[in-house]
Amino acid sequence: MKEIVGVRFKSVGKIYYFSPGEIKADIGDHAIVETVRGVECGEVVIANRQIEDNQLASPLKPIIRIATEEDLRIVEKNKMREQEAFRICEEKIANRKLKMNLVDVECTFDNNKLLFYFTAENRVDFRDLVKDLAAVFRTRIELRQIGVRDEAKILGGLGICGREFCCKGYMGDFQPVSIKMAKEQGLSLNPTKISGTCGRLMCCLKNEQNAYEELLKITPKVGAIVVTPDGDKGRVEDANLITGKLRVKTDKSEVPVTLDRSEVKLLKDVEIRVNRDELKALKSLEDK
Numbered sequence: 001m002k003e004i005v006g007v008r009f010k011s012v013g014k015i016y017y018f019s020p021g022e023i024k025a026d027i028g029d030h031a032i033v034e035t036v037r038g039v040e041c042g043e044v045v046i047a048n049r050q051i052e053d054n055q056l057a058s059p060l061k062p063i064i065r066i067a068t069e070e071d072l073r074i075v076e077k078n079k080m081r082e083q084e085a086f087r088i089c090e091e092k093i094a095n096r097k098l099k100m101n102l103v104d105v106e107c108t109f110d111n112n113k114l115l116f117y118f119t120a121e122n123r124v125d126f127r128d129l130v131k132d133l134a135a136v137f138r139t140r141i142e143l144r145q146i147g148v149r150d151e152a153k154i155l156g157g158l159g160i161c162g163r164e165f166c167c168k169g170y171m172g173d174f175q176p177v178s179i180k181m182a183k184e185q186g187l188s189l190n191p192t193k194i195s196g197t198c199g200r201l202m203c204c205l206k207n208e209q210n211a212y213e214e215l216l217k218i219t220p221k222v223g224a225i226v227v228t229p230d231g232d233k234g235r236v237e238d239a240n241l242i243t244g245k246l247r248v249k250t251d252k253s254e255v256p257v258t259l260d261r262s263e264v265k266l267l268k269d270v271e272i273r274v275n276r277d278e279l280k281a282l283k284s285l286e287d288k
Contacts (some may be wrong), residue, residue: 001051001052001066002056003027004022004051004052005018005023005046005049006049007018007042007044008045009035012153012167012168012170014172015046016035017060018061018062018221019063021063023063023066024063027045029043030042030044030067031044032065032066032071033062033063034062035063037115038112041072042076047238052281063201067225082107086102086104086105088133088136089105089129090102092133095287096128096136098129099120099121099122100125102117104117105117112139113142115142117144117150117154118145124145126143129143135242140225141215147287148199149167149200151198152196153167153257156168159202159204161204165196166203167203174203175206175207177201177286178286179274179279179283180272181205181212182194183273183274185207185208189282194285195285197284200285200287220246220264220269221239221269222238222239223270225237226267227264228250228263228268229264229265232251235248236256237256240282243256245259246258246261246264248264
């Protein structure tokens with residue numbers, strides 16, 4: 001077992017573990033720590049806790065100290081510097097006519113590095129831009145091209161449900177979302193219906209998948225052969241996983257009957273599959 005403290009550097013971001021040493025940290029404290037990017041200030045979201053060694057991917061770096069009032073003033077100054085850097089970088093991008101969209105700027109606590117996050121449809125040669133920025137800020141400059149999902153997480157917004165983006169509101173990491181999930185949830189494979197503002201598959205498909213998988217275990221799928229309460233054999237033409245209502249067309253009637261899944265006996269079920277043409281047409285929606 002090892003003692004850890006969990007620190008987060010963004011309001012909704014990944015939690016990183018650090019070794020507290022003799023330091024006792026409370027949730028809500030700010031801690032000064034060393035990361036691969038340099039010295040940074042993050043918020044403590046997990047107080048001192050013992051966890052098993054096998055839960056740690058690499059040796060822990062120590063917490064330098066709990067942030068002082070002076071440290072927090074430096075953080076506020078850095079935020080102002082980030083705003084200035086954003087404005088200047090946009091001007092430099094426009095002057096050099098680069099096809100890139102600046103999304104965010106981060107300044108490490110020790111002012112040792114400025115990180116600029118941008119999106120672009122194609123690869124961008126930004127070497128001259130880095131030189132321009134280094135001449136202005138006199139520090140290390142790093143430009144990182146990010147995907148549209150990351151852009152949505154940084155900028156935030158409201159989804160079609162009217163609520164804040166899941167990625168912005170509470171998701172620490174992105175989870176893989178697939179076309180098959182949409183198919184299994186009975187959704188129309190229309191890109192405008194199953195994709196979010198970022199243009200990729202909605203994260204809520206993943207959030208709800210476990211519930212749908214449980215419902216699929218007890219609900220005959222479209223195409224399944226069942227026996228009705230009257231003893232007639234029929235084929236499921238439509239199935240509502242949430243309500244459990246099935247529309248079954250029997251051999252004895254041209255008009256489908258509506259039954260509850262508990263009322264029928266399953267003879268032969270089918271497997272939900274995404275055909276090759278559907279997958280080819282919608283594959284880009286799975287990309288990050």
